[in-house]
Amino acid sequence: MRIFVFGTRGMPNVQGGVEKHCEELYPRLVAPVARPASSHSGCAWKITVFRRRAYVHDSDKQWNHIDFIDLPSTRIKGFETVFHSLLCAIVCIFRRPDVVHVHNIGPGVFIPLLRVFGLKTVLTYHSANYEHAKWNFWQKRIIRVCERFALKFSNGIIFVSRSQRDKFPKYHGKSYWIPNGVGKPVRSNSAEYVESLGLKPGQYVLAVGRITEEKGFDCLIEAWKKTDHQPFRLVIAGGSDHATPFVKRLTRQAEENHVVMAGFVTGEKLNPLYSHARLFVLPSYNEGLPLALLEAMSYSLPVLAGDITPNLDIGLPEDCYFRTGNAEDLAVRLKDRLKNEPTVVPWSLDHYDWDSVAEQTSSVYTALIPPGARDRESG
Numbered sequence: 001m002r003i004f005v006f007g008t009r010g011m012p013n014v015q016g017g018v019e020k021h022c023e024e025l026y027p028r029l030v031a032p033v034a035r036p037a038s039s040h041s042g043c044a045w046k047i048t049v050f051r052r053r054a055y056v057h058d059s060d061k062q063w064n065h066i067d068f069i070d071l072p073s074t075r076i077k078g079f080e081t082v083f084h085s086l087l088c089a090i091v092c093i094f095r096r097p098d099v100v101h102v103h104n105i106g107p108g109v110f111i112p113l114l115r116v117f118g119l120k121t122v123l124t125y126h127s128a129n130y131e132h133a134k135w136n137f138w139q140k141r142i143i144r145v146c147e148r149f150a151l152k153f154s155n156g157i158i159f160v161s162r163s164q165r166d167k168f169p170k171y172h173g174k175s176y177w178i179p180n181g182v183g184k185p186v187r188s189n190s191a192e193y194v195e196s197l198g199l200k201p202g203q204y205v206l207a208v209g210r211i212t213e214e215k216g217f218d219c220l221i222e223a224w225k226k227t228d229h230q231p232f233r234l235v236i237a238g239g240s241d242h243a244t245p246f247v248k249r250l251t252r253q254a255e256e257n258h259v260v261m262a263g264f265v266t267g268e269k270l271n272p273l274y275s276h277a278r279l280f281v282l283p284s285y286n287e288g289l290p291l292a293l294l295e296a297m298s299y300s301l302p303v304l305a306g307d308i309t310p311n312l313d314i315g316l317p318e319d320c321y322f323r324t325g326n327a328e329d330l331a332v333r334l335k336d337r338l339k340n341e342p343t344v345v346p347w348s349l350d351h352y353d354w355d356s357v358a359e360q361t362s363s364v365y366t367a368l369i370p371p372g373a374r375d376r377e378s379g
Contacts, residue, residue, distance in 0.1 A: 001098045002098050002099075004099075005101045005102075008021075009052045010049075010056050014055050014056075015241075015264045015266075021126070021180055027065070030047055030065040048069060052084050053070045053071060072084075072087065075241060075242065077244075088107075089113055093113075093119070099119075099120045099121070100120070102122070103123075105147040108154065109150060115155075120155050124158040127288035128286065131285075158178050161288055161313060162179070163313055164310070176360065180289045180294060181352050182353075182354070185275075185299055188275040194272050199233055201276035204234065204276075206281070207234070207281045208292040208296075210239065210240065216306065217236055224331075227334045228335065234260065235259070236262065237265050237273055238262075274301065279304065280296035281334075283324070285308065289314075297345075298347070304321075306321070306323070307324055319333075
């Protein structure tokens with residue numbers, strides 16, 4: 001049974017929450033890589049992911065038994081998603097997969113077009129993109145229209161945030177809450193990469209995410225300035241897609257305050273950064289369900305997170321939250337944490353399991369495909 005996927009920049013090793021989500025989910029849905037096909041509601045899925053050529057760093061057309069279709073794209077903010085998603089929709093119309101899985105509400109504007117041509121569609125609603133500060137008034141209005149079309153015309157909707165799903169009760173008949181997952185990492189004993197950044201194990205605070213306005217790193221640096229943080233350092237691990245005025249301003253702000261900007265790191269470099277951190281901070285103004293926070297918790301790190309609803313949904317102790325966007329409150333929390341001895345926190349993450357996410361997603365697909373069609377494919 002064929003699933004076509006678009007709405008992600010690409011995979012593997014492409015920066016972004018949606019990209020990480022897809023990289024973890026789809027290998028688990030391809031039977032030769034994951035578990036027996038019988039564990040996925042009786043179906044073995046053949047996954048094809050559309051990638052944006054501007055973000056692709058290799059020419060391989062397959063990875064972990066997942067096929068890729070690389071299509072042209074731009075890096076023009078506000079245009080690249082629409083342009084690439086339109087091309088993806090056109091290919092889907094001609095290739096006619098069993099299900100088209102669209103990630104996020106911007107690309108979801110083409111779901112009505114796919115439905116007109118008789119295709120089954122699933123939307124994963126990651127976050128309310130129109131809340132992001134990078135968009136102007138009219139762009140936010142357009143994204144809200146995309147949201148309306150995507151929700152109304154999709155056959156099934158997956159919300160990664162329970163609270164976000166609760167905002168749309170009229171669609172509960174076809175929507176599901178399936179949170180993001182997190183793996184069980186093996187902590188790195190090597191501090192070589194950490195030390196190459198001029199850091200000492202256990203003596204730095206870590207933040208991870210793309211360098212965009214909604215991630216709140218400017219607020220974090222302002223709070224850092226207000227703390228008596230010696231001998232600790234602040235590290236921000238993340239890259240940017242565009243050289244925006246915000247990125248340039250944040251870079252200057254980081255240099256002035258001796259903040260380490262590690263750039264986009266993954267795998268062998270990200271593991272030791274998590275493994276040897278003293279504390280993890282998530283200052284975002286907007287999230288779907290924050291993968292970086294779940295990853296930090298999987299390393300048993302103490303965490304501080306803004307009190308936005310998706311973070312509150314995780315159910316951290318009250319003293320792990322600060323008032324989002326309030327540098328004074330965050331500074332107070334940082335001071336309190338840094339004066340304490342290093343701790344290992346045994347967080348319970350049983351609800352955030354990628355294998356379970358794969359099982360539930362497979363069930364959503366299966367519900368959309370008539371039993372007769374499944375029988376013909378299996379025959």
